[in-house]
Amino acid sequence: MSRFDKYRQRLxxxxxxxxxxxxxxxxxGSDGLADTERVKRExxxxxxxxxxxxxxFSGSRAGDFATDIRTGGAVIKPNRITYPDLDIRKxxxxxxxxxxxxxxxxxxxxxxxxxxxxxxxxxxx
Numbered sequence: 001m002s003r004f005d006k007y008r009q010r011l012x013x014x015x016x017x018x019x020x021x022x023x024x025x026x027x028x029g030s031d032g033l034a035d036t037e038r039v040k041r042e043x044x045x046x047x048x049x050x051x052x053x054x055x056x057f058s059g060s061r062a063g064d065f066a067t068d069i070r071t072g073g074a075v076i077k078p079n080r081i082t083y084p085d086l087d088i089r090k091x092x093x094x095x096x097x098x099x100x101x102x103x104x105x106x107x108x109x110x111x112x113x114x115x116x117x118x119x120x121x122x123x124x125x
Contacts (some may be wrong), residue, residue, distance in 0.1 A: 026093040045078040076120040
């Protein structure tokens with residue numbers, strides 16, 4: 001454990017308290033059928049849903065270089081310490097249960113390289 005891990009964990013807990021939503025993951029195969037080997041999971045995690053402007057990867061003289069390459073779409077960021085055994089895969093379904101109408105999404109990709117969080121990119125069906 002690095003010497004900064006305790007600070008990252010504290011920061012993530014604070015962020016979760018302020019921005020987290022209840023999310024249900026429903027395991028699916030690439031064929032869209034339920035994956036019976038995995039169970040549905042309810043988690044509480046920050047969810048970023050909304051339209052983002054596309055950003056250019058090139059900078060300008062004003063110094064507004066876009067370092068966040070991911071443009072558009074939505075992201076769910078579960079804490080890996082809180083949910084160490086979370087098994088989410090591409091094509092799983094996602095329901096944000098505490099938003100009006102309980103919107104449903106499909107997992108587009110899962111990035112597990114971030115040390116503190118899974119980065120789950122979601123999109124419409």
